[in-house]
Amino acid sequence: xxxxxxxxxxxxxxxxxxxxxxxxxxxxxxxxxxxxxxxxxxxxxxxxxxxxxxxxxxxxxxxxxxxxxxxxxxxxxxxxxxxxxxxxxxxxxxxxxxxxxxxxxxxxxxxxxxxxxxxxxxxxxxxxxxxxxxxxxxxxxxxxxxxxxxxxxxxxxxxxxxxxxxxxxxxxxxxxxxxxxxxxxxxxxxxxxxxxxxxxxxxxxxxxxxxxxxxxxxxxxxxxxxxxxxxxxxxxxxxxxxxxxxxxxxxxxxxxxxxxxxxxxxxxxxxxxxxxxxxxxxxxxxxxxxxxxxxxxxxxxxxxxxxxxxxxxxxxxxxxxxxxxxxxxxxxxxxxxxxxxxxxxxxxxxxxxxxxxxxxxxxxxxxxxxxxxxxxxxxxxxxxxxxxxxxxxxxxxxxxx
Numbered sequence: 393x394x395x396x397x398x399x400x401x402x403x404x405x406x407x408x409x410x411x412x413x414x415x416x417x418x419x420x421x422x423x424x425x426x427x428x429x430x431x432x433x434x435x436x437x438x439x440x441x442x443x444x445x446x447x448x449x450x451x452x453x454x455x456x457x458x459x460x461x462x463x464x465x466x467x468x469x470x471x472x473x474x475x476x477x478x479x480x481x482x483x484x485x486x487x488x489x490x491x492x493x494x495x496x497x498x499x500x501x502x503x504x505x506x507x508x509x510x511x512x513x514x515x516x517x518x519x520x521x522x523x524x525x526x527x528x529x530x531x532x533x534x535x536x537x538x539x540x541x542x543x544x545x546x547x548x549x550x551x552x553x554x555x556x557x558x559x560x561x562x563x564x565x566x567x568x569x570x571x572x573x574x575x576x577x578x579x580x581x582x583x584x585x586x587x588x589x590x591x592x593x594x595x596x597x598x599x600x601x602x603x604x605x606x607x608x609x610x611x612x613x614x615x616x617x618x619x620x621x622x623x624x625x626x627x628x629x630x631x632x633x634x635x636x637x638x639x640x641x642x643x644x645x646x647x648x649x650x651x652x653x654x655x656x657x658x659x660x661x662x663x664x665x666x667x668x669x670x671x672x673x674x675x676x677x678x679x680x681x682x683x684x685x686x687x688x689x690x691x692x693x694x695x696x697x698x699x700x701x702x703x704x705x706x707x708x709x710x711x712x713x714x715x716x717x718x719x720x721x722x723x724x725x726x727x728x729x730x731x732x733x734x735x736x737x738x739x740x741x742x743x744x745x746x747x748x749x750x751x752x753x754x755x756x757x758x759x760x761x762x763x764x765x766x767x768x769x770x771x772x773x774x775x776x777x778x779x780x781x782x783x784x785x786x787x788x789x790x791x792x793x
Contacts, residue, residue, distance in 0.1 A: 660690035702731030718760035
């Protein structure tokens with residue numbers, strides 16, 4: 393009988409605990425998971441390829457079966473980043489397979505090329521260039537980024553001519569634009585400027601061209617951006633997206649004026665690019681539009697605004713950060729917490745930061761109370777201890793934590 397009672401007690405307790413944990417799981421959001429479930433990073437040990445395994449892969453590459461060749465090449469590709477120089481023995485066999493396989497054996501040739509790229513086999517660059525130009529788009533997308541990273545000189549003329557050929561397909565044009573950046577192909581700048589402004593070109597190409605220009609010419613594109621901003625609004629706002637992208641590495645007063653204008657754009661993708669650049673180059677310039685940014689519908693914009701306010705280090709910035717403490721998105725709240733804690737280190741703002749956190753502790757907003765408690769603890773504001781004790785009885789689990 394006693395055993396039966398103990399068993400019944402254990403079953404009842406287990407069920408109650410399960411229900412409690414389920415309630416806790418549904419009551420928490422990203423903030424609480426972040427605070428209560430720390431991640432323990434696990435660093436993987438360096439992998440060495442056993443000699444017998446490498447021998448099997450090399451033997452598989454010598455077999456006539458296509459699937460076997462492909463699997464062996466894929467295994468070599470996956471093992472290369474963490475292996476030693478033993479895999480170098482595979483390079484001549486991979487090259488031999490790439491040369492001997494016919495044009496109809498597309499998957500075999502792709503696997504061999506991918507393995508050579510993984511091996512950083514710069515000695516096979518001429519061969520890879522030939523197959524990239526002859527085997528179609530899938531091969532080009534595997535090989536050309538590697539040739540660009542290696543700055544393979546014979547391909548520079550190919551990419552440049554492709555940029556100037558109106559019949560170039562979209563994907564090959566994108567590959568050429570990205571290669572222009574990696575190879576510092578500055579002679580392509582005039583053509584890239586034309587592509588970025590041409591409304592008859594695909595928006596994908598225009599934005600890629602703008603990204604390339606931002607890297608190749610990080611100054612002097614203000615006039616291009618201003619011209620694009622004067623064009624009538626469109627849906628999607630490609631002109632304005634291109635303008636923001638052109639200025640994504642610019643600095644100076646002329647660029648800042650345009651970036652502030654773009655920061656208030658209704659399209660979040662446009663505003664985010666402008667805000668990111670202002671955050672890097674001129675965070676104070678965005679201060680006049682802080683009220684609009686704090687109320688923006690997109691959480692990424694509000695998160696960037698919190699980062700901007702942190703760098704502004706002003707009384708008005710602290711007041712806006714208090715509003716973001718109870719934002720509906722967890723990443724925005726977390727950015728606001730980090731910004732307030734950082735602002736507390738500035739002596740003129742110390743009292744204001746602690747008052748903002750105390751205001752939220754005294755409010756009835758669960759999110760605000762939760763984040764304010766984190767700020768109070770981080771800045772060691774002891775006068776709030778009594779309020780924190782009362783909040784241990786809060787009906788909201790997040791506040792209790």
